[in-house]
Amino acid sequence: KAKVIAVANQKGGVGKTTTSLNLAAALAAKGKKVLLVDSDPQGNASSGVGVFKSDENGHLYHCYMNNRDTESCILETRSKKLSILPSSIDLVGVEIELISLKEREKKLKRILRPTHGHYHYIIIDCPPSLGLLTINGLTAADSVLIPLQCEYFALEGLAQLVETIRKVKRTLNRGLYIEGLLLTMYDRRNRLTHQVATEVKKHFGAQVYNTVIPRNVRLSESPSYGKTILEYDRKCPGAKAYIKLGNELLRRSKEE
Amino acid sequence: KAKVIAVANQKGGVGKTTTSLNLAAALAAKGKKVLLVDSDPQGNASSGVGVFKSDENGHLYHCYMNNRDTESCILETRSKKLSILPSSIDLVGVEIELISLKEREKKLKRILRPTHGHYHYIIIDCPPSLGLLTINGLTAADSVLIPLQCEYFALEGLAQLVETIRKVKRTLNRGLYIEGLLLTMYDRRNRLTHQVATEVKKHFGAQVYNTVIPRNVRLSESPSYGKTILEYDRKCPGAKAYIKLGNELLRRSKEE
Numbered sequence A, B: 001k002a003k004v005i006a007v008a009n010q011k012g013g014v015g016k017t018t019t020s021l022n023l024a025a026a027l028a029a030k031g032k033k034v035l036l037v038d039s040d041p042q043g044n045a046s047s048g049v050g051v052f053k054s055d056e057n058g059h060l061y062h063c064y065m066n067n068r069d070t071e072s073c074i075l076e077t078r079s080k081k082l083s084i085l086p087s088s089i090d091l092v093g094v095e096i097e098l099i100s101l102k103e104r105e106k107k108l109k110r111i112l113r114p115t116h117g118h119y120h121y122i123i124i125d126c127p128p129s130l131g132l133l134t135i136n137g138l139t140a141a142d143s144v145l146i147p148l149q150c151e152y153f154a155l156e157g158l159a160q161l162v163e164t165i166r167k168v169k170r171t172l173n174r175g176l177y178i179e180g181l182l183l184t185m186y187d188r189r190n191r192l193t194h195q196v197a198t199e200v201k202k203h204f205g206a207q208v209y210n211t212v213i214p215r216n217v218r219l220s221e222s223p224s225y226g227k228t229i230l231e232y233d234r235k236c237p238g239a240k241a242y243i244k245l246g247n248e249l250l251r252r253s254k255e256e
């Protein structure tokens, strides 16, 4: 059975997509079969692995609306062992269109169920909100990985995110737990970075990954070529950090 | 009559809140009476001007649900001539709670109508999505200011944002126009910054502000003290850039 990890944080621009696609690539490079699910209508994870929106291909919105089966919407990427269930701008409408559906929060869980046997890991990239698409991600997942930018506004939203995770755990997904908190865009020279990091470790202790992702311009360049960081520049600090994160995540899973 | 400007971009973390509150402060410093409307459930604009959520005070959610009149929810800030209509986490529910309301897109316009006589400018900070809260912001506004991070993913979402503005203009708010595109977190040393800036100027020409906002750590520190950049460090590059933006915006308004 696949392990399903939702990558979520309602604060915008904290590195959810960059983490989803590069962690997925790092796990695939270690020989794991990985499915990346792009549940953000912006579709950054899809274009970040070189898959561009086109109406011939199936995408997640078709699955939400029962127009296609999940398997037919999954595409291969250039990275061996990494597949993607791409997004579409139509996902913006899901919140309203599913309003009267009973158990509308469990839709993604049902969509992913037939794929469990084919993958070791399923990584879900969530949009910057706590609406129905993110709730579906949290309900479909075994655990939640929380990317956290070392900035004041990002810290402010953390309590709200943890509260939402608790609510989903209580009412929709009893087994849900926090996989870990990942410090992103970490800048050693910056006082604020250290203040935020200290604060987060105080509250979350061992749940904070030892691996931090440094601010590294190569990470923001690689999506413009439709490449993961491992394809674009395997030797840069950003690639090394995501490889290290993959190893740390695998090590922690073994210990469970 | 006040000029109403929505600050919007569904891409997360591009500087919407940082621009809303610091532009509002720059206009207030020039002697304009300004109301900052925080329509993001995260409430970053509210805490960025030192107003913390408390249930005694009224906030925007009360106005959406007709529990309080607008005036009673507006608070003064430490900056002279700058007032705020604060946010609340309850705004997350507005999308679903207003589902059956006729003209639910015009709610914010009606909420702000009684305040027009008291202000020169009303600045609306929008959340990172194209849902009902942002649509209300675009419908209540005379124009839209689009902060744009000089990164690939931010560029990718621009077509979708412009399309949404066009739709709102056609169906809900005939007079809506683009006030300008503001390049944020601009890093002169970074090749990607220049590539994105060139691309944006090619498509939007004179709509792109001459003023750019440099990446400046003081801008990310000031919110942790509940201060605008003008209060925190008036001499830093971030403060100078927002003062210059205020002047450019006032000059352009005169030419209209």
Ligand SMILES: Nc1ncnc2c1ncn2[C@@H]1O[C@H](COP(=O)(O)OP(=O)(O)OP(=O)(O)O)[C@@H](O)[C@H]1O
Pocket (backbone or CB within 6 Å): A011, A012, A013, A014, A015, A016, A017, A018, A019, A040, A044, A126, A127, A128, A184, A185, A186, A213, A214, A215, A216, A217, A219, A220, A221, A223, A238, B010, B011, B012, B013, B128, B151, B152, B153, B154
């Ligand atoms: N460690 C890093 N170093 C430098 N740039 C980064 C890093 N991580 C992400 N970025 C860049 O920062 C921007 C925001 O990252 P990203 O889009 O992954 O965040 P997000 O949380 O998915 O945003 P959204 O909330 O819009 O979904 C992107 O342009 C990305 O390329």
Ligand SMILES: Nc1ncnc2c1ncn2[C@@H]1O[C@H](COP(=O)(O)OP(=O)(O)OP(=O)(O)O)[C@@H](O)[C@H]1O
Pocket (backbone or CB within 6 Å): A010, A011, A012, A013, A128, A151, A152, A153, A154, B011, B012, B013, B014, B015, B016, B017, B018, B019, B040, B044, B126, B127, B128, B184, B185, B186, B213, B214, B215, B216, B217, B219, B220, B221, B223, B238
């Ligand atoms: N010019 C800048 N230089 C350095 N840091 C900046 C700059 N502008 C914004 N920031 C910081 O970058 C982060 C993102 O900015 P901000 O929160 O204003 O974006 P946003 O678009 O409002 O995000 P969201 O989509 O979550 O609403 C914040 O931590 C902010 O302090």
Ligand SMILES: [Mg+2]
Pocket (backbone or CB within 6 Å): A016, A017, A018, A040, A044, A126, A127
């Ligand atoms: Mg993203």
Ligand SMILES: [Mg+2]
Pocket (backbone or CB within 6 Å): B016, B017, B018, B040, B044, B126, B127
């Ligand atoms: Mg914001």
